[in-house]
Amino acid sequence: MSSIPNTVAGTRTPFLERIDGGGAEVVIDDRLIAITDPMGVAAEQYRMLLHRLRHFRALRGIRGGAVMAVTSSVRGEGTSLTAANLALTAARTGDSRVALVDCDLRRGSQGALFGMGARPGLSELLSGKCEIGEALGRFHEGQLAVIPAGKIPGEPAALLAGERFGTTLETLRSLFDEIVLDVPPALATAEASVVAHRADGVVLVARAEATPREQVASAVRALGGAAVWGVVLNGVDPSRVPAPLPVVRGQLTAGR
Numbered sequence: 001m002s003s004i005p006n007t008v009a010g011t012r013t014p015f016l017e018r019i020d021g022g023g024a025e026v027v028i029d030d031r032l033i034a035i036t037d038p039m040g041v042a043a044e045q046y047r048m049l050l051h052r053l054r055h056f057r058a059l060r061g062i063r064g065g066a067v068m069a070v071t072s073s074v075r076g077e078g079t080s081l082t083a084a085n086l087a088l089t090a091a092r093t094g095d096s097r098v099a100l101v102d103c104d105l106r107r108g109s110q111g112a113l114f115g116m117g118a119r120p121g122l123s124e125l126l127s128g129k130c131e132i133g134e135a136l137g138r139f140h141e142g143q144l145a146v147i148p149a150g151k152i153p154g155e156p157a158a159l160l161a162g163e164r165f166g167t168t169l170e171t172l173r174s175l176f177d178e179i180v181l182d183v184p185p186a187l188a189t190a191e192a193s194v195v196a197h198r199a200d201g202v203v204l205v206a207r208a209e210a211t212p213r214e215q216v217a218s219a220v221r222a223l224g225g226a227a228v229w230g231v232v233l234n235g236v237d238p239s240r241v242p243a244p245l246p247v248v249r250g251q252l253t254a255g256r
Contacts, residue, residue: 027115031081034088046089049232053086053203056229062200065173068229069103069199071183071192073219077207078234080109083182091144096177099136101147103195104184105156108149114139121150125168126159132171145176157190169198186219196226203229208236 028035033042057066070083080102087100102110105123110116116137120130125147136145153159172179181199186192196202202223206216220228 029113029115032084032088032113034085034092038092043085043089046085050086050089050093053201053229057200064177065179066177066201067169067173067179067181067199069181069183069196069202069226070205070232071196071202071219071223072185072205073187073211073215074185075107075188077185077205077211079185079205080104080113080182082203082205082232082234083180084110084113087144087146087178087180090178090180091139094143097143097145097175099145099147099172099176099179100182101172101179102149102182103160103191104182105149105153105159105191106184106189108182110146110182111148114146114148116146116148119148121148122168123150123153123156123159125150126162126164127153128164132168157194160191161194166198186222187215193222193224193226196223199226201227201229204231205234206231208233210235 030036033040034046037043053068057063070079070086072079084100087098090096091098100110102108102122108121111119111121114137119137120135122135124130125132125135132147135147135150137148138145159165169179181195183195183202184191186196186204204216204219216231
């Protein structure tokens, strides 16, 4: 479906402005390239992925409040970064209210990626310890909202299989145009199948030159018939991905 070039880890850039944080900037991970390098090759691949997914949804008559789960076969394939950049890309179009929900209640990472600090998350929301407004971190950037994972619960699968999660998704469908779920790996957790069946569609992330084809097929089978829309190949050598055409005075050039 799409090929995402490899990105470098380790640095953080201040830029995102939180609506619920008094207008202060927050420090985010540089690998959120939809913001930190919006004209780069990887950001263009995310735009291509977004519009392919939107077209796919339209063909199936799925309109507002669409829920998409992003998962992988095992850990380390880039699911969280793919989900975060996809949500940011959608929010930056300016025509969509987007929610990103960290459903990896064991090893959630969205809170750290977006510099959200200690705050209630999905775990607390599903446990009845907070309301949805307390868990949502809202950003000025393109009408984006993020729900971090929160504290690690004793039974993640039971929380995600419960009535509260279904109610939460219905509430999010009424508030947002697109909801992206960051889901733990299909071959390593029970939660992946539970969440996948609550989504309109699933995108599987695989790492280039590392994830065996049969492993991806096993992940699809483990999802137990959930609607898998396609596979994103992550960590591709940038030299193998076509560069976007340069823009000069608002017009595309032929490039070199």
